[in-house]
Amino acid sequence: MAAYSRTILLATRVLCSSGGAMQLLQLREQLLETCDITEQEFFLITQECSRFLVLGLTVVAQTSLRLCRSYGREEPGEAGACQDLHLCKFFIYGNCKFGKGRKLCKFSHDIQSHHNWRVLRDCTLHELDEDDLFLLLLQNDPTLLPEVCSHYNRGSGPYGCCTFKSTCTKVHLCQHFVQGDCMFGHKCKRQHAIDEHGRRVLEERGLSGDIIHRLPFVYRNKHYLTAATASTLTEKSPDFSTKPAVHLDETDILCLHFIRNSCKFRNECHQVHFHLPYKWEVLVDETWVKLQHMEDIERDFCDPSKSQSSGDRPVDFLTMTWELRHVRRLSTVSSVRKPPHYMLTTEWLWYYKVDQEKWIEYGQPDDRQRTTSVTSRILEERFLADRTADVKVVKGKREYIISFKDMYQRNLNNNTKRKVQRRPRFVSVAQVEKQASKEKP
Structure with a gap:
């Protein structure tokens, strides 16, 4: 999408x-x-x-x-991790008596504030x-x-x-x-x-x-x-x-055999031929053109804390645009759909947000050495089976629901939520070339 x-x-x-x-x-x-x-x-x-x-x-x-129900009551440090809007309810109603008078409202009327803009952007x-x-x-x-x-x-x-x-x-x-x-x-x-x-x-x-x-x-x-x-x-x-009947991001798959120089179909292959297991393209005049500095873009994309690539002309990963033009990322098939001996498949990792900057992969210990009951591989299998499903996850004594539909993890007790990300594991050009050379026929 x-x-x-x-x-x-x-x-x-x-x-x-x-x-x-x-x-x-x-x-x-x-x-x-x-x-x-x-x-x-x-x-x-x-x-x-x-x-x-x-x-x-x-x-x-x-x-x-949603509008944050705890806005104004958070402990220091909690507000930055909140994924809900911090706005005056009466401002949304269009009738805040403080917003119209000399006395300023103690709640925000700014949808472009640092916090609100980040939440809206997500x-x-x-x-x-x-x-x-x-x-x-x-x-x-x-x-x-x-x-x-x-x-x-x-x-x-x-x-x-x-x-x-x-x-x-x-x-x-x-x-x-x-x-x-x-x-x-x-x-x-x-x-x-x-x-x-x-x-x-x-x-x-x-x-x-x-x-x-x-x-x-x-x-x-x-x-x-x-x-x-x-x-x-x-x-x-x-x-x-x-x-x-197919999802948009699966209509164009990069050919694994071509990367290993072993595709028998050559120009008749129905999959995309490219020398890497990922390909970044921008739409120019109804034609998809590959982006420059592709390895750097991929490295940034694999970091769940980054919403855009580095440089003066970044790719926006949230809107998938570059200078107001559509961008897409092609990749090889997900690793969970191939046996382990298949190399250069795309290993997708799943993360949940701990605070404004920190993300933790599912199945990995947090700062208190607690791990979730599901791993990236389990989530990837469930996601590919049903992209609108909800998945139950347990960490410590708490239960959560991961919604693939809106990519949030919700606490079942207090209904708080954390952002979820699906990003690939980074593979450098040097790693691809080394791996491909080992598999040449």
């Missing part, structure tokens, strides 16, 4: 400007007019990228990004403007909005079974409208919009009028996302015959 980062960004902007969700075919029409992608690539992006949830003919914008959301980002948070972060009142949707009275009636602090909306299956439409006796009383209650909580106006559809999107996470939706995505 990294090669399509600009398309994903544009699609996210289009969805947010349309209320956070829209018809899949409508999104396709808009993107194909402005992006240099095929219809086949569009359907692959929307099906494979974790930014999009496709439900039938509807696509919803989603993210694992999620590749750093190029979204405030309005789009805030809408994305409202429909994805479960802590930002009050719940829909379940009692309001029961019983026959004007407030259903809600005993609080006009003083209820939850939202009075038709549950079937939120679920997108209300049969009565404008004749429904339950609210499909926020009434005057509800508006006053929400304004007292700090929400601006503009957000309150959009809430019914934000709640609908929240329902879709929550139901999908809980695996309660039975509706399947459309079966487009043009959708490829």
Whole structure:
């Protein structure tokens, strides 16, 4: 997906400007007019990228990004390791009373602060403007909005079974409208919009009028996302015959035999021929051209702490771009898919983030000599089997869940999360040449 980062960004902007969700075919029409992608690539992006949830003919914008619930209460040193946004909740609501007056708010209103920019960059959301980002948070972060009142949707009275009636602090909306299956439409006796009383209650909580106006559809999107996470939706995505069955980063594999000077197929080989087990290319005028200083780029990429290569004209590893052009990395097949005697396969290593600069490989001891119950090889096998799976991992007395979909490790007790990286083990040109010379026929 990294090669399509600009398309994903544009699609996210289009969805947010349309209320956070829209018809899949409508999104396709808009993107194909402005992006240099095929219809086949569009359907692959929307099906494979974790930014999009496709439900039938509807696509919803989603993210694992959250507002930090401990912001302002962290111990020294903890804030730097936090992977959530440090922002004023009322700033997101569009109605912080301190932000509008002389007295400054003690919580940040700066999405470009050092911490927030780093977190947004890790999620590749750093190029979204405030309005789009805030809408994305409202429909994805479960802590930002009050719940829909379940009692309001029961019983026959004007407030259903809600005993609080006009003083209820939850939202009075038709549950079937939120679920997108209300049969009565404008004749429904339950609210499909926020009434005057509800508006006053929400304004007292700090929400601006503009957000309150959009809430019914934000709640609908929240329902879709929550139901999908809980695996309660039975509706399947459309079966487009043009959708490829392979992942983007496996369509171009470097030929192992060519590196060892033993490929029998030569120019007829369906795999890419290159003298290294990795190849960095940039897209120039619809043609992939190899990048200079490839060994240096690869060395930096293999370091999980680096988000870009060194030098004055770096490759951005998060967006996979170089001077605003798409970049891709081709490699040999993963080592877990070949027997051990196969040389120059790509050994992928898995890391979790300990603090702002330090990463530890799974299966290796941390500074307290604790190791995880899974290793890089186990994670790589699970990842190749199912790239949307969740994997349970134990370290010491604590249990975590690794999500391949959003590349985070979550603590099951307090729901804190750490960033996860998948990077290859570095192999120098000299090592390749030495290994290849040993295997020449």
